[in-house]
Amino acid sequence: MTATAPTALAELEAFAAGASTPDPYPIYARLRAESPVVWSAPLQAWLVTGWAEVTRAFKDAATFGPLSSGAGSSAIYGRTILHMSGDEHRRKAAIVARRIRNRRELRGTLRERISALVSALGDELPAAPGVADIRAGLTTPLPLTVIAELTTMHEAVNFPQWYHDLAGASVSNVSRDPAVHARGVAAREEIDAWLDPAIARKRADPGDDLLSDLCTVEYEGQRLSDTEIKSNTAFFLAAGIETTDRALVNLLGGLVRHPEQWERLRAAPDLVPSAVAEVLRWKAPVQGSVRQALVDASLGGASIAAGEKLILLLGAANRDPAVFPDPDTFDVGRFADNADPQFTPVGPLRAFGGGEHTCSGSLLAKLEVELAMEHLLDRYRRLSFAGEPPVDAGFMLRSAPDLHLLLHP
Template identity: 35%
Template sequence: MTATLEPPDILSPEFARDPYSAYRLLRDEFPLVWHEAMQTYVISRYEDVQRAFKDPVFTSENYAWQLEPVHGRTILQMEGREHSTHRSLVAPAFRGKALQEQFGPTIRRNSRDLVDAFRADGHVDLVDAYATRFPINVIVDMLGLPRTDHDRFHAWYTSIMGFLSNLAGDEAVMAEGLRTKAEFEAYMIPRIRERREHPGDDLLSTLCAAEIDGESMTDEEIKAFCSLLLTAGGETTDKAITSLMADLVAHPEQLDAVRRDRSLIPAAFAETLRWSPPVHMIMRQPSEAVELSGGVVEAGRTVTCLIGAANRDERRFERPEVFDVLRADLDHSRAFSAAADHLAFCLGRHFCVGALLSLFEIEVGMNDLLDAMTDIRFAGGEPPPETGVFTRAPGRLLLEFTPS
């Protein structure tokens, strides 16, 4: 008797060890599957995930229970005019020229300081010494907050990401996230009020002063955006740097190509966002019944979009299981826009507002790392395993190198 094929469980240890094999099975046999424990539909094909990010029938109302308890109400759960207004209030600070001119020195200084601390050693855990620190330090400094608070913000970042990644509902992790929210609010609100009275040239002052048609953000909205920036901006860049370096070291010929031609760094970053994205799943909620591959999703049901699966869909990409910096079916000219081919930053109206910040950080960081290290290799000889389900990257990246 032939055994009945069962869909992979995205909360199982087997899935956590190797989601990519499960992704193939889901795309081919179970493109739409109900996960009872999480009370969500799971979708995995590129065309379905792309539609969930672009079609207005898919709302972000799920963030009311997913994000609001730890961040407060953020731009991610806004729709229509409210969303467009708030996005217009924050977006100018994250556009290319303004970003590089105002915050370029801060970004370069933070990267250089971290690299200088280990460049002579010949070995490093890139996660602990650099990747998980760099974007958080940058955000603290962009906001104009004391550099002595870098470690405090790193601890808050770790706690909030634990809350957001807690798909199994561990009560201790939830409680820690809620304590962090209260601590972050107690820290930020007085500083926001102080910047309203005494503005400077930092991002926090810019957010306080931003106004469109007489509308501006409240203290609570600015605090929530800063909390979101800490995690969304931190996690994406943290895991992207780790995965990008791991991907390149695992493909020495491509690492050599990027070392010789630094203009390939954005292409390498874009391919990492496709092949091993920092965020593997994002949720949406349709406002009316919608038909996808494999069936119909009822109005109001949560849909978990598997970015890690969609980005390796052979229906969309040639040789999707191959890491290729020079991939022809990934348009690098729009890889960091709302029209990107990969799905790592979402698409459409909720495209990541910090995508260009992440790109700039990656360009600065990778140049600094490649300048400091030659003959980069994995300590022990083998690529490290990825960890995580909601977000995913190597938990440690032990490298040996020749200082340069």
């Protein structure tokens, strides 16, 4: 008797449960073609793979909203701007936007600080042909230091571990692993304890940083509560790092595997913004986002009951051939004429969500990856893997766990 091949849904459920899948994109393609919205009993969620359906779930705020509790949610942080909607979301998100989406800041103070940090980290990389642990030496410490400085959390010696434990206990913990969740809870408690005196100081003597903004701004005539400040600060610590870190790992890995694309960038450095947008499409570092139906709804031919969870598979949507021609090809020039819109709500890229919940930190992530890439392109003629090529891992957050490269100045 011939064994029946597993369905795309069964393969994806196994992948979500931890099965090693070196390339999930063929599974996404099959599921997107067969059923772009399908119920998964093991995940207790609707899996959404089509670009049109993912986009509607982000933009139709009257029908679909943030998931605030349960497995795979961001409840570990408490109530943050991620869980808000309407006027409250717009006005409180603006607190963050004026610090990390302000074009003047991005061209001025933030750019200068990130450039200096990239240079300092780059100085520690080999000046002669040699092996470097790029993730430990550049891709993680760069965004980690930037967001920690913005929230003044760099003053806390434990902030790198807090970040690691919080990120692990959030949306990537779709199976609600109790040990992972417990570490996240412990990290939140430690962050809250550290923030108590920090909030008091910032209220009395605010500085030029995001934590001071949160401590002094008013909404409807009242300042944010200490609880709300703590929740959002914890969320920014984790969310401000994952995309940049993993995008850089995925971009560098892609360029090593496709050396002709590295040569294109060296010959035309103005393509760097396009390359950043392309890797966010081709290998989205954040592969999924969770939502819930606010009312009974129909999406992609499926009938969804109010309260049911949806997992929007951004990695699948970003390879939908109806929107992105030749979607499996890594092309650093794909967005040569329209890179900037991909980091805003108007672009088709779904790496940063969509609608009013488009990630507030998208422009900051763009700047960090661009400056890091410009530094590497200027300094090194060629990159190659040091040993066996790394294998990507992760369902909701995906990249190689580490990246050791041989750098050739």
